[in-house]
Amino acid sequence: MSISSRFSVGVHILSLLEIYKNETKSSEFIAGSVNTNPAVIRKIMGMLKNAGLVNVRPGVAGAELAKNLDEITLLDVYKAVNVVQENELFSVHDHPNPECMVGRNIQETITPILSIAQSALEKALGSVTISDVVKDIEEKEKINSK
Amino acid sequence: MSISSRFSVGVHILSLLEIYKNETKSSEFIAGSVNTNPAVIRKIMGMLKNAGLVNVRPGVAGAELAKNLDEITLLDVYKAVNVVQENELFSVHDHPNPECMVGRNIQETITPILSIAQSALEKALGSVTISDVVKDIEEKEKINSK
DNA sequence: TTACATGTAATCATTGTAATTACATGTAAC
DNA sequence: GTTACATGTAATTACAATGATTACATGTAA
Numbered sequence: 001m002s003i004s005s006r007f008s009v010g011v012h013i014l015s016l017l018e019i020y021k022n023e024t025k026s027s028e029f030i031a032g033s034v035n036t037n038p039a040v041i042r043k044i045m046g047m048l049k050n051a052g053l054v055n056v057r058p059g060v061a062g063a064e065l066a067k068n069l070d071e072i073t074l075l076d077v078y079k080a081v082n083v084v085q086e087n088e089l090f091s092v093h094d095h096p097n098p099e100c101m102v103g104r105n106i107q108e109t110i111t112p113i114l115s116i117a118q119s120a121l122e123k124a125l126g127s128v129t130i131s132d133v134v135k136d137i138e139e140k141e142k143i144n145s146k
Numbered sequence: 147m148s149i150s151s152r153f154s155v156g157v158h159i160l161s162l163l164e165i166y167k168n169e170t171k172s173s174e175f176i177a178g179s180v181n182t183n184p185a186v187i188r189k190i191m192g193m194l195k196n197a198g199l200v201n202v203r204p205g206v207a208g209a210e211l212a213k214n215l216d217e218i219t220l221l222d223v224y225k226a227v228n229v230v231q232e233n234e235l236f237s238v239h240d241h242p243n244p245e246c247m248v249g250r251n252i253q254e255t256i257t258p259i260l261s262i263a264q265s266a267l268e269k270a271l272g273s274v275t276i277s278d279v280v281k282d283i284e285e286k287e288k289i290n291s292k
Numbered sequence: 293t294t295a296c297a298t299g300t301a302a303t304c305a306t307t308g309t310a311a312t313t314a315c316a317t318g319t320a321a322c
Numbered sequence: 323g324t325t326a327c328a329t330g331t332a333a334t335t336a337c338a339a340t341g342a343t344t345a346c347a348t349g350t351a352a
Contacts, residue, residue: 059349205318
């Protein structure tokens with residue numbers, strides 16, 4: 001199992017909107033960079049739009065960030081593209097046997113523990129912004145072009 | 147997407163081995179508590195055995211914990227049942243366009259960030275032991291039986 | 293009205309999960 | 323050694339999510 005690449009694609013898109021901010025960025029252009037189908041990009045862009053992270057208009061080529069770079073965290077993207085539901089990163093077996101001491105208590109015991117672990121993950125994502133990502137891309141670009 | 151319930155089932159099994167330590171615990175008995183098929187239990191038990199967490203013998207009903215309760219963390223179980231591969235909780239789109247500045251740097255930029263997030267999750271799991279889980283089950287049992 | 297963009301639904305191949313069945317193998321008691 | 327019963331494990335199935343693709347309705351500006 002693995003968290004959908006919609007998330008990493010979402011981060012890619014937002015970074016690209018910033019780095020190519022002076023150019024027209026159609027879904028086809030973005031798809032070329034991500035290396036996927038334009039319809040996939042449009043679907044993800046729709047999610048980012050619903051979350052208030054980007055501005056796109058039907059019929060008009062081009063998209064822009066709807067917020068400042070440093071006001072968008074990876075957690076915002078993660079939530080926007082809907083890769084993991086609230087408190088459902090871990091699936092717990094349902095209908096354990098209520099006639100067994102373990103069966104009738106395991107869910108109630110384990111759920112808060114898993115929830116804490118999921119929060120730790122999300123907190124880590126919340127501490128990184130698209131601004132950080134863009135800066136890192138620019139640094140790597142410098143280093144690699146030498 | 148969701149992390150396989152093999153993990154929560156694994157925790158269930160280990161807790162059950164402790165709580166019913168004085169009784170014979172066949173895969174069928176355990177399956178009755180978890181509410182699944184005995185073959186599923188045997189498969190997961192095999193993984194727990196490979197990880198050195200339980201002792202089981204072919205042909206002999208019954209299984210036991212192979213370590214002390216407080217020496218088994220949920221992270222051990224999580225790794226044992228193989229629900230998430232090393233550094234692969236997040237999937238990253240592959241083959242982004244190397245002719246694009248974002249495309250040629252995004253993977254190298256994003257991978258360590260995702261790795262840190264995954265580590266935060268795993269660290270949280272590493273701080274809880276089966277002993278903690280068993281104690282919590284016993285407490286909940288007391289409260290609910292009043 | 294034309295050219296071209298986004299929005300979105302439907303389809304498809306692929307993959308992972310969990311349940312189930314079946315059977316080979318192992319063990320202990322008799 | 324044979325019987326009874328357990329674990330080990332492979333094969334099959336139904337189901338759900340992903341990502342790619344196609345198709346087309348809708349929106350916009352020249």
